[in-house]
Amino acid sequence: MGNCLVAQSGGPTSVINATLAGVVMGNQLNPIYDTVYGGLHGIEGILQERLVDLTHMSEDENRILRQTPSSALGSCRYKLKRENIHDYEKLFEILDKYNIDTMFYIGGNDSMDTVYSLSQYAKQKGITKHQFVGCPKTVDNDLMVTDHCPGFASAAKVIATTQLQTWLDFNVYTRQEVFILETMGRDAGWLAASACTTGKVDLLVLPEEVFDPELFYEQVRQILAEKNKCYIVISEGVKFADGRYLAAGESKNDLFGHAVLGGAGQALKEMLLEHKVCDRAKVQEMSTLQRCYAPQQSLVDVDESFRLGMSAHMRSADKNFTGKMVGLTRKDTEEYDIDFFAIDASEVANHVKNFPLEWILDNYRGVTQEALDYFAPLMVGQPQIHLDEKGLPRYVKPFYHR
Amino acid sequence: MGNCLVAQSGGPTSVINATLAGVVMGNQLNPIYDTVYGGLHGIEGILQERLVDLTHMSEDENRILRQTPSSALGSCRYKLKRENIHDYEKLFEILDKYNIDTMFYIGGNDSMDTVYSLSQYAKQKGITKHQFVGCPKTVDNDLMVTDHCPGFASAAKVIATTQLQTWLDFNVYTRQEVFILETMGRDAGWLAASACTTGKVDLLVLPEEVFDPELFYEQVRQILAEKNKCYIVISEGVKFADGRYLAAGESKNDLFGHAVLGGAGQALKEMLLEHKVCDRAKVQEMSTLQRCYAPQQSLVDVDESFRLGMSAHMRSADKNFTGKMVGLTRKDTEEYDIDFFAIDASEVANHVKNFPLEWILDNYRGVTQEALDYFAPLMVGQPQIHLDEKGLPRYVKPFYHR
Numbered sequence: 001m002g003n004c005l006v007a008q009s010g011g012p013t014s015v016i017n018a019t020l021a022g023v024v025m026g027n028q029l030n031p032i033y034d035t036v037y038g039g040l041h042g043i044e045g046i047l048q049e050r051l052v053d054l055t056h057m058s059e060d061e062n063r064i065l066r067q068t069p070s071s072a073l074g075s076c077r078y079k080l081k082r083e084n085i086h087d088y089e090k091l092f093e094i095l096d097k098y099n100i101d102t103m104f105y106i107g108g109n110d111s112m113d114t115v116y117s118l119s120q121y122a123k124q125k126g127i128t129k130h131q132f133v134g135c136p137k138t139v140d141n142d143l144m145v146t147d148h149c150p151g152f153a154s155a156a157k158v159i160a161t162t163q164l165q166t167w168l169d170f171n172v173y174t175r176q177e178v179f180i181l182e183t184m185g186r187d188a189g190w191l192a193a194s195a196c197t198t199g200k201v202d203l204l205v206l207p208e209e210v211f212d213p214e215l216f217y218e219q220v221r222q223i224l225a226e227k228n229k230c231y232i233v234i235s236e237g238v239k240f241a242d243g244r245y246l247a248a249g250e251s252k253n254d255l256f257g258h259a260v261l262g263g264a265g266q267a268l269k270e271m272l273l274e275h276k277v278c279d280r281a282k283v284q285e286m287s288t289l290q291r292c293y294a295p296q297q298s299l300v301d302v303d304e305s306f307r308l309g310m311s312a313h314m315r316s317a318d319k320n321f322t323g324k325m326v327g328l329t330r331k332d333t334e335e336y337d338i339d340f341f342a343i344d345a346s347e348v349a350n351h352v353k354n355f356p357l358e359w360i361l362d363n364y365r366g367v368t369q370e371a372l373d374y375f376a377p378l379m380v381g382q383p384q385i386h387l388d389e390k391g392l393p394r395y396v397k398p399f400y401h402r
Numbered sequence: 403m404g405n406c407l408v409a410q411s412g413g414p415t416s417v418i419n420a421t422l423a424g425v426v427m428g429n430q431l432n433p434i435y436d437t438v439y440g441g442l443h444g445i446e447g448i449l450q451e452r453l454v455d456l457t458h459m460s461e462d463e464n465r466i467l468r469q470t471p472s473s474a475l476g477s478c479r480y481k482l483k484r485e486n487i488h489d490y491e492k493l494f495e496i497l498d499k500y501n502i503d504t505m506f507y508i509g510g511n512d513s514m515d516t517v518y519s520l521s522q523y524a525k526q527k528g529i530t531k532h533q534f535v536g537c538p539k540t541v542d543n544d545l546m547v548t549d550h551c552p553g554f555a556s557a558a559k560v561i562a563t564t565q566l567q568t569w570l571d572f573n574v575y576t577r578q579e580v581f582i583l584e585t586m587g588r589d590a591g592w593l594a595a596s597a598c599t600t601g602k603v604d605l606l607v608l609p610e611e612v613f614d615p616e617l618f619y620e621q622v623r624q625i626l627a628e629k630n631k632c633y634i635v636i637s638e639g640v641k642f643a644d645g646r647y648l649a650a651g652e653s654k655n656d657l658f659g660h661a662v663l664g665g666a667g668q669a670l671k672e673m674l675l676e677h678k679v680c681d682r683a684k685v686q687e688m689s690t691l692q693r694c695y696a697p698q699q700s701l702v703d704v705d706e707s708f709r710l711g712m713s714a715h716m717r718s719a720d721k722n723f724t725g726k727m728v729g730l731t732r733k734d735t736e737e738y739d740i741d742f743f744a745i746d747a748s749e750v751a752n753h754v755k756n757f758p759l760e761w762i763l764d765n766y767r768g769v770t771q772e773a774l775d776y777f778a779p780l781m782v783g784q785p786q787i788h789l790d791e792k793g794l795p796r797y798v799k800p801f802y803h804r
Contacts, residue, residue, distance in 0.1 A: 012571045041576055070570035077575070160794055162691055168472035169414045169694040171800060173479070174443055179690075197792055287686045288581075289564055292571040296697060298793060379793035390599055391700060391781035392562055398573060 002101035002129075004032070004316070006054070007039035007046060008137075009107035009114070010077065012070035013151030014158075014294040015305040016137045017396075019106050020072065021065045022309020023135075024054050029310075032317050037098060040400045042076035042107070043114060047090055051098065052399050065396045066302055067385055069294035074400040080114050088121050095130050102131040102316045104309075108138040108149075112325055113349035119323030134325035134345045135312050137305070139291045141190035144351045145343050146327030150308055151291070153301035153378035156194035158293045159183055159286060160379065163195040166284055167231055178220065178230045178272060178281040182265030184290060185235045189355035191290070192235035196366045197375050202230045203364040205268070207237035208354050211246060217277045219364050224278060236264050295393050299381025304328060304338065311340040336377030404503035404531075406434070406718070408456070409441035409448060410539075411509035411516070412479065414472035415553030416560075416696040417707040418539045419798075421508050422474065423467045424711020425537075426456050431712075434719050439500060442802045444478035444509070445516060449492055453500065454801050467798045468704055469787055471696035476802040482516050490523050497532050504533040504718045506711075510540040510551075514727055515751035521725030536727035536747045537714050539707070541693045543592035546753045547745050548729030552710055553693070555703035555780035558596035560695045561585050561688060562781065565597040568686055569633055580622065580632045580674060580683040584667030586692060587637045591757035593692070594637035598768045599777050604632045605766040607670070609639035610756050613648060619679045621766050626680060638666050697795050701783025706730060706740065713742040738779030 006023045008016055020038070027036050040050040052073075057065070065072060080087055095103065103118070105111050115134035122130055136143050141152035163181055170179040185191040189206030196204060202223050205211060223230040238246045247263035265283040272278050312326045324342045331337040359371035386394045408425045410418055422440070429438050438456045441448040454475075459467070467474060482489055497505065505520070507513050517536035524532055538545050543554035565583055572581040587593040591608030598606060604625050607613060625632040640648045649665035667685040674680050714728045726744045733739040761773035788796045 008574075012574055041574075044576065068570065069567050071574045074576070075574040157793060160792075161697060162695065164794055164797065165471050165694045165696060166690045168470065168797060168800065169690050171803070172410075172414055172443075172473045172477040174446065174476070198794060282690065284689045284691060285687060288568045288571050288684065289686060289691075292567045293564065294567060295563060300793075376792055380791070381793055382787070382789060385784070387784060389782070390562075390778055391559060391702075391783055392566055392600060395566065395570060398570065401573070 001034045002099050003035040003037060004102040004104065005037045005039050005046070005051070005098070005100045006104040006106070007042050008071040008073045008075050009042035009105060009111040010075060010138070011108070011291060012075060013137050013139050013291055014069045014154040014297050015151050015302045016070070016106055017068050017072045018066045018302045018305035019135045019137060019150060019309035021062045022306040023104055023313045024057050025062055026310040026313030027055065030314065032313065033101065037100065038073045038399055041074035042078060043080060043091070044076035044078040045074060046094060047087060049094055052402070061396055064386060064394050066306060067294055067297065067383065067393060068395040069292040072396055072398050074398065079110055080117055082117060091118070092127065092130065101129065102133060104133050104135055104312055106135040106137055108136070109143055109348055109350055112136070112345040115325065116323055116345040116349045119345070122322070131316055131319070131322035133312050133316055133321065135308055136325055136327060136348070139191060140185050140188050142186065142188035142352045142354070144348050144353045147330040147338065148328060148378060150301060150305035152190060153298040154294070154296065155191060155290050156375065157298045157379040158290050158296045159191055159195050160197045161296060162284070162286065163233065164198045164200060167198070167200040170231065170282065171229060176224060176228050176278060176280065178232065178278045180232045180234060180265040180268055180281060180283045182234050182236060182283065182285045184286065185237060187237045187352055187354070189235050192233050193355055193367050193371060194375050195233045197372060197379065200231060201233050201366055203232045204366045205232065205234040205238050205364055206355055206360060207235050207239060208357055209360060210241045211238050213271060216364060217272070217275055220272065220277050232268070234264050234268055238264050295385050297383055298379045299383045300378055302383050308340060315342060403436045404501050405437040405439060406504040406506065407439045407441050407448070407453070407500070407502045408506040408508070409444050410473035410475045410477050411444035411507060411513040412477060412540065413510070413693060414477060415539050415541050415693055416471045416556040416699050417553050417704045418472070418508055419470050419474045420468045420704045420707035421537045421539060421552060421711035423464045424708040425506050425715045426459050427464055428712040428715030429457065432716065434715065435503065439502065440475045440801055443476035444480060445482060445493070446478035446480040447476060448496060449489060451496055454804070463798055466788060466796050468708060469696055469699065469785065469795060470797040471694040474798055474800050476800065481512055482519055484519060493520070494529065494532065503531065504535060506535050506537055506714055508537040508539055510538070511545055511750055511752055514538070514747040517727065518725055518747040518751045521747070524724070533718055533721070533724035535714050535718055535723065537710055538727055538729060538750070541593060542587050542590050544588065544590035544754045544756070546750050546755045549732040549740065550730060550780060552703060552707035554592060555700040556696070556698065557593060557692050558777065559700045559781040560692050560698045561593055561597050562599045563698060564686070564688065565635065566600045566602060569600070569602040572633065572684065573631060578626060578630045578680060578682065580634065580680045582634045582636060582667040582670055582683060582685045584636050584638060584685065584687045586688065587639060589639045589754055589756070591637050594635050595757055595769050595773060596777050597635040599774060599781065602633060603635050603768055605634045606768045607634065607636040607640050607766055608757055608762060609637050609641060610759055611762060612643045613640050615673060618766060619674070619677055622674065622679050634670070636666050636670055640666050697787050699785055700781045701785045702780055704785050710742060717744060
């Protein structure tokens with residue numbers, strides 16, 4: 001019997017550890033592998049042989065791991081470049097050294113590209129010993145094919161809850177006021193749109209539509225005339241007609257060439273004040289908090305993420321199962337239910353699934369009932385969060401700090 | 403039998419409605435008053451006779467009210483000015499018209515000034531029919547005499563939880579990084595200091611100490627040299643030696659002459675980058691969210707706030723009970739416990755209780771064990787939050803929207 005390796009990559013989520021917990025528990029229930037290694041800091045740490053042994057994790061630690069946000073194994077934004085053949089050789093050397101049959105990689109579309117390219121490399125070299133399996137995670141919900149991504153629903157729940165709570169806050173004074181909530185999402189509007197599930201969003205600005213300032217100002221003025229208050233949700237990735245981000249003043253590129261976003265809400269506030277659309281506007285940037293506030297995990301999300309890890313583990317018993325990602329498909333039933341399925345990682349790698357244009361209402365007035373029906377079942381339920389004696393959520397010590 | 407009136411003022415908190423719920427339920431358990439009126443938007447709405455009848459609130463509504471953040475009656479920042487005699491006359495006219503014996507005012511130190519000045523006015527005019535009772539609330543925890551303020555512990559819990567969750571998030575990459583969490587608190591450091599309960603704060607910057615950039619940069623450099631990561635918590639009200647706020651670029655005054663703060667974290671980030679103390683820093687502003695994220699209420703806080711409302715109601719049966727605030731005193735017992743007590747509102751009005759200097763460690767290294775012992779029991783416990791079918795917390799429709 002060989003071993004397996006599981007690692008995490010890309011931006012953290014509230015439930016990325018639930019998938020890790022699922023792989024570990026999967027192997028306890030059905031020991032396909034002798035040892036379950038955790039690779040620290042993704043590909044970056046694996047190339048340095050930074051591995052830990054997760055095989056015998058206790059049930060208590062597994063439970064607390066599922067409520068610990070962020071990547072307990074550490075993460076990286078290191079991308080395997082196809083021309084960098086040395087990295088491939090080194091990685092396969094390490095897989096051989098530790099007798100690793102299967103590598104599970106939990107991440108977004110860059111990680112699915114890693115799964116794809118490693119399986120391609122093995123195929124070209126005629127290597128059949130090693131399998132590469134992708135487990136999706138991203139708060140942005142922008143992966144192709146899968147109905148939704150583990151991690152999205154918990155972030156959406158934090159955003160919708162914050163929308164509701166701040167809406168209650170900003171209404172208490174009689175003065176005219178605009179409130180702007182800024183969410184993550186990169187070039188996809190899923191997270192921002194999810195705030196509409198509260199029924200309290202007046203205007204929604206998504207990256208899928210070019211931003212038209214004049215049309216938007218007119219909407220704000222109409223709403224303020226009607227009720228003296230206007231609650232706006234904006235996605236970080238909104239652009240002008242000329243392709244500039246609203247938050248352009250602060251935009252930089254990360255190592256992957258992705259723009260580093262944030263600041264769209266503040267930019268919008270300044271535009272509204274400058275054009276005298278309103279006298280007073282407050283901005284709440286969700287920032288890092290939205291992707292890691294695990295005490296508000298969606299029970300559906302944490303449960304699906306956990307089961308996805310187990311599903312990936314079980315499927316890997318098939319020696320031909322490589323270059324695949326395990327996704328979620330929504331069943332055509334009245335009660336919400338899902339199936340797990342496998343797809344070639346190449347179909348997911350380096351693509352973006354945008355929020356559907358046909359789900360966006362005209363004039364920034366939010367989303368259709370179809371969109372609300374899509375979101376509704378995902379955020380349901382609250383896992384029991386185990387607290388410490390101070391009233392703070394318990395968490396596992398990150399493996400990279402041990 | 404006469405009636406009573408309860409109203410809310412100042413900035414919202416997560417548990418200000420629990421005190422309202424306590425007054426209402428107090429009168430159901432012991433009907434001292436025929437009718438419990440709610441005054442909408444504080445003094446501002448009362449002067450316009452905007453009153454609602456809360457006498458017969460159902461048990462279910464009372465329960466949900468306690469988990470609804472923000473001021474369900476609406477709030478105001480309208481301050482009774484002593485020279486504006488017309489407001490006083492008008493208010494007493496309305497109290498007479500609605501046969502109101504007692505007015506409960508839930509708010510911060512400006513509201514305690516209102517309680518004090520109304521009771522003084524009555525005394526000067528020889529009016530004995532009306533009583534004025536203050537119930538404290540403020541997330542800033544800056545009221546004199548009371549051990550702590552209802553509302554503080556829940557905000558502190560949200561901040562500490564966010565600190566822990568974002569600390570887990572910012573550690574996942576191997577790169578050097580500084581994270582800055584900005585809290586509210588005005589000129590008092592209680593909220594920022596509460597983040598230290600996690601044990602994960604490297605540096606803490608409070609408004610009680612003049613900010614010394616050079617000393618601070620040196621600390622950041624030391625910590626980065628040691629562990630490559632530095633987590634900083636800063637209070638919005640931090641000032642330079644010359645009295646300017648760090649966030650000075652954005653400072654304005656509100657109607658009370660208080661500075662409108664926010665932006666200290668961003669300012670600090672820019673200073674660190676400009677002086678090449680680090681290459682990368684991320685800011686999380688807690689903003690509005692910290693004071694209204696009721697799903698993370700502290701059970702101790704919501705329970706104390708509720709009981710404080712009942713205590714104020716019961717004490718008002720004494721016709722001489724006027725110009726008073728009900729506060730909390732910590733018992734000298736091993737297990738945390740409190741007593742309610744009454745104090746003249748004049749002793750609280752317009753004062754600020756700062757975070758004790760003797761609880762602050764040198765070189766921005768956090769707080770003493772005594773401070774941690776003060777915070778520890780306040781954040782304990784999690785009330786059972788009732789969710790709707792979408793997984794979002796249930797809330798009562800604001801009374802000013804009915």
